[in-house]
Amino acid sequence: MEHLNIVPFVSVDNMMKLVLHIGPEQVMADIATYIESDFRRWESFDKTPRVASHSKVGVIELMPTSDGEMYGFKYVNGHPKNTKEGLQTVTAFGLLAEVDTGYPILLTEMTILTALRTAAMSALAAKYLAPKDAKVMAMIGNGAQSEFQALAFKAICGVTEVRLFDIDPAATGKCAANLAGSGLKITACKTPEEAIETAAIITTVTADKQNATILTDNMVGAGVHINAIGGDCPGKTELHRDILLRSGIFVEYPPQTRIEGEIQQLDPDHPVTELWQVITGAATGRQNARQITLFDSVGFAIEDFSALRYIHDKLKTLPFSDPLDMIADPDDPRDLYGMLLRAK
Numbered sequence: 518m519e520h521l522n523i524v525p526f527v528s529v530d531n532m533m534k535l536v537l538h539i540g541p542e543q544v545m546a547d548i549a550t551y552i553e554s555d556f557r558r559w560e561s562f563d564k565t566p567r568v569a570s571h572s573k574v575g576v577i578e579l580m581p582t583s584d585g586e587m588y589g590f591k592y593v594n595g596h597p598k599n600t601k602e603g604l605q606t607v608t609a610f611g612l613l614a615e616v617d618t619g620y621p622i623l624l625t626e627m628t629i630l631t632a633l634r635t636a637a638m639s640a641l642a643a644k645y646l647a648p649k650d651a652k653v654m655a656m657i658g659n660g661a662q663s664e665f666q667a668l669a670f671k672a673i674c675g676v677t678e679v680r681l682f683d684i685d686p687a688a689t690g691k692c693a694a695n696l697a698g699s700g701l702k703i704t705a706c707k708t709p710e711e712a713i714e715t716a717a718i719i720t721t722v723t724a725d726k727q728n729a730t731i732l733t734d735n736m737v738g739a740g741v742h743i744n745a746i747g748g749d750c751p752g753k754t755e756l757h758r759d760i761l762l763r764s765g766i767f768v769e770y771p772p773q774t775r776i777e778g779e780i781q782q783l784d785p786d787h788p789v790t791e792l793w794q795v796i797t798g799a800a801t802g803r804q805n806a807r808q809i810t811l812f813d814s815v816g817f818a819i820e821d822f823s824a825l826r827y828i829h830d831k832l833k834t835l836p837f838s839d840p841l842d843m844i845a846d847p848d849d850p851r852d853l854y855g856m857l858l859r860a861k
């Protein structure tokens with residue numbers, strides 16, 4: 518029995534220690550396994566589109582879910598302008614609680630954990646959808662998420678080469694330098710067209726608060742798998758609509774993706790396949806070698822729940838947390854005010 522009034526807290530420092538202790542590729546492979554097993558029991562979760570609060574410059578979101586035993590939520594923002602001010606586009610923290618008592622059992626940073634779970638989710642989707650012999654991935658957008666994506670595809674899908682493009686060459690330089698020594702062949706490209714040459718997988722992971730066209734229809738050949746990460750808000754997309762019309766589209770949770778994903782550009786009844794059904798075998802993934810498969814990723818609460826569950830399990834044997842005095846614990850549960858008085 519955990520001391521429920523003392524909540525284990527994973528700081529950024531401890532998250533970095535935990536990830537470096539286990540190894541980033543192993544962590545992402547492990548989180549992918551947790552997501553896969555949670556997607557297999559999809560129907561046992563409480564599900565709702567995330568609760569978004571939009572402003573002119575960004576979005577702040579709450580992402581809750583529960584499997585009946587544990588309840589989790591993440592607070593996350595998306596502010597594409599932030600990097601110009603020395604701040605990150607995406608930051609997050611999250612909490613896991615016991616449903617039986619409602620008491621929290623974990624509070625953790627989730628900025629790093631979100632990058633890990635997003636990359637794990639992308640690679641898991643590609644494991645089911647990408648051409649089997651895919652070794653080369655193009656990555657358009659080389660910001661905070663990019664290295665995690667590259668390493669997850671190496672660890673989970675066997676990708677050996679990543680071809681980078683970003684409108685900001687400094688981002689590409691940073692990404693290439695960080696991935697030197699990773700065992701991946703890294704090629705910095707001057708145009709998106711050059712990046713997608715020979716690529717069987719195309720990852721788009723750009724940040725811009727608008728309907729951007731990172732890929733146009735003529736850039737996408739038969740048989741590729743597109744991992745579209747960056748279009749994840751109303752009015753924020755990355756792909757030309759014609760690409761969507763040629764693709765088999767796979768999504769996390771349709772009620773959320775219809776609002777936030779690339780498919781916001783399509784009719785509300787345009788057919789899409791839910792990824793969890795591909796994972797359970799209830800739906801077909803890639804249909805043939807020439808089909809374009811598109812994972813229209815927006816990020817769903819169950820993926821964060823899986824990541825929180827993974828960290829909670831790891832803390833059973835690893836020392837990377839601090840005790841947080843977060844829940845008031847009066848000797849007599851009804852004497853909360855008395856506890857305050859006695860503290861005088």
Ligand code: NAD
Nearest residue numbers: 606635658660661662683684685688723724747814815816
């Ligand atoms: P970031 O700001 O660190 O990096 C984004 C990069 O995209 C920058 O280097 C920028 O120069 C580049 N870029 C912008 N427009 C471009 C264009 N037209 N062509 C090429 N490059 C371009 O952001 P990040 O933290 O890496 O996040 C990237 C995106 O992923 C964001 O939109 C974020 O909201 C999204 N995201 C999605 C999920 C998910 O689960 N789907 C999770 C996390 C983040």
